[in-house]
Amino acid sequence: MTQEQLAYIVDRSPRTIMYNENDGQHPSLNTFYQMVTMFDISVDQYFYPAHNSDSSRRKRIDAMLNSLDEKDLQVVEAMIQALKNVRETEAG
Secondary structure (H helix, E strand, O other), X not given: OXXXXXXXXXXXXXXXXXXXXXXXXXXXXXXHHHHHHHOOOOOHHHHOHHHXXXXXXXXXXXXXXXXXXXXXXXXXXHHHHHHHHHHHHXXX
């Protein structure tokens, strides 16, 4: 998507989008909300930067988790819990 296309969608000027993207200027809360919901981006990285990892694998997994429904998330949660249980058993 081009800056011009995004600007049209969020009702901002292309120059504003360019400044947000390239110059590090922060968008308005309304524009921020529109973009994170449109692109399905977790806002945790913006509001809790200390909790974020620079791991590209973690980011890919997070993006995949966002695409799952509740039933799929239950399966993933059970798998993670099983892995944790195995580690605790091996360590103990």
